[in-house]
Structure formats: C-alpha cells, structure tokens
Amino acid sequence: MAHICRQMTGSTASCAGWIGIIVATATNDWVRTCEHSMATCLRMDELGSRGLWAECVISPTLYHCVTLNQILNLPAHIQTARALMILACLMGLPGMMLLLTSMPCVRLPNDSSAIKKLRARAGSVLFILMAVCGAISTVWFPIGAHHNEGLMSFGFSLYAGWVGSGLCLLGGTMMLCFHSTVPWSPSRDNSFYYSRQRGTATAVDPPANHGKSERV
Numbered sequence: 001m002a003h004i005c006r007q008m009t010g011s012t013a014s015c016a017g018w019i020g021i022i023v024a025t026a027t028n029d030w031v032r033t034c035e036h037s038m039a040t041c042l043r044m045d046e047l048g049s050r051g052l053w054a055e056c057v058i059s060p061t062l063y064h065c066v067t068l069n070q071i072l073n074l075p076a077h078i079q080t081a082r083a084l085m086i087l088a089c090l091m092g093l094p095g096m097m098l099l100l101t102s103m104p105c106v107r108l109p110n111d112s113s114a115i116k117k118l119r120a121r122a123g124s125v126l127f128i129l130m131a132v133c134g135a136i137s138t139v140w141f142p143i144g145a146h147h148n149e150g151l152m153s154f155g156f157s158l159y160a161g162w163v164g165s166g167l168c169l170l171g172g173t174m175m176l177c178f179h180s181t182v183p184w185s186p187s188r189d190n191s192f193y194y195s196r197q198r199g200t201a202t203a204v205d206p207p208a209n210h211g212k213s214e215r216v
Contacts (some may be wrong), residue, residue, distance in 0.1 A: 091126045138165065
C-alpha cells in the first residue's frame with residue numbers, strides 16, 4: 001500500500017508540474033519592465049509586461065499587447081525560452097502516459113512487472129528533462145530581460161514556471177528512485193499453480209482367480 005501511495009504522489013506532482021509549465025508557456029506575464037527610471041514608472045503607474053509571445057503595456061486605463069511575430073529579430077533568450085518551454089510541454093504527454101500505464105491498477109495485454117518498471121523509469125526521465133528545460137528558461141529569461149531593459153519585478157507566469165519545474169523535478173525524482181530501489185518480482189502471468197488433491201479410495205474388482213481359490 002505504501003508503494004502505491006508513493007507512486008500516486010509522484011504521478012500527481014508530475015502532472016501538476018506539467019500543468020504549471022503549460023500555464024507559464026501560454027501566458028505573457030513573465031517579467032515587469034520599465035523603460036524609464038523606477039521612480040518615473042511608479043509615479044506614472046505604467047509598466048511593461050513581457051512574455052514569450054507578446055509584450056504589453058499595463059496602466060490603470062490601458063492594457064495593450066503587441067505580438068512578437070518577428071522571430072529572427074527576437075533576442076536569444078526569448079527564442080531559447082520558447083523552444084525549451086514548447087519542448088517541455090510536448091514531453092509531458094508521453095511522460096504522463098508512461099507513468100499512468102505503469103500503475104499497478106492498469107493492465108495492458110502481454111504486460112509484466114519488468115515492462116511496467118521500464119515504462120515508469122522512462123516517464124520519470126522525461127519529467128526530469130522537462131524540469132531542466134523549464135528551469136533554464138525561467139532563469140535565463142529574466143536575466144536577458146534585465147540586460148536589455150530595466151527589470152522591475154517577476155510576473156505570475158515566471159512563478160508558475162518555477163513551481164511547475166520544481167514539481168516535475170520532485171515527481172520525476174520520486175518515481176525514478178522508487179522504481180530503482182523496489183525489488184524486482186517475477187510476473188505471475190505465465191505462472192502455473194498446482195493444487196494437492198485429496199486421495200479418495202476407489203473400489204477395485206477382485207481378480208477372477210481369487211474366487212476360484214476360495215472354492216477349492
């Protein structure tokens with residue numbers, strides 16, 4: 001029962017981390033920037049919000065976004081973050097399928113404990129790679145934004161990416177360690193079971209010559 005609980009905890013953490021990475025990729029509130037000095041931006045109450053796909057202007061009376069369509073003219077940190085975050089989102093689907101099919105309650109044709117163990121390890125490695133991609137993107141993006149323009153604060157999307165990467169790393173590490181230490185048990189699919197039958201007395205016909213000896 002404890003093994004199933006640990007496996008469920010690792011799978012749930014990995015799934016939640018995948019959702020966090022998707023949210024961070026889809027939203028544009030990664031960093032809050034300021035084109036002027038910090039005092040001027042605070043006095044004007046106007047900030048810029050930059051993400052992977054658009055840059056926006058935020059003020060009490062205006063919220064306007066411009067899509068970043070010119071891919072070749074984008075800075076290197078935006079292009080790299082885009083590629084890594086998309087890769088992390090795509091790796092989540094096969095990783096989740098591998099973890100779900102490795103659960104003890106899921107039975108597939110010609111399945112065995114060794115195959116389930118291999119699937120769980122492969123899914124765990126995918127989630128650890130997702131965590132690495134998310135961590136590189138969410139760390140490099142604010143550094144690049146700080147070098148290009150004034151960085152005031154981190155946005156909601158960046159926090160979602162950090163939390164998602166941490167959960168993917170936690171869940172993937174838990175599943176990988178669990179399936180590396182659990183002892184291997186042979187599959188019972190092709191086992192044969194023998195039952196000891198109780199012996200019963202059966203009537204035996206007397207031989208023919210026995211009757212002749214009695215008459216003599």
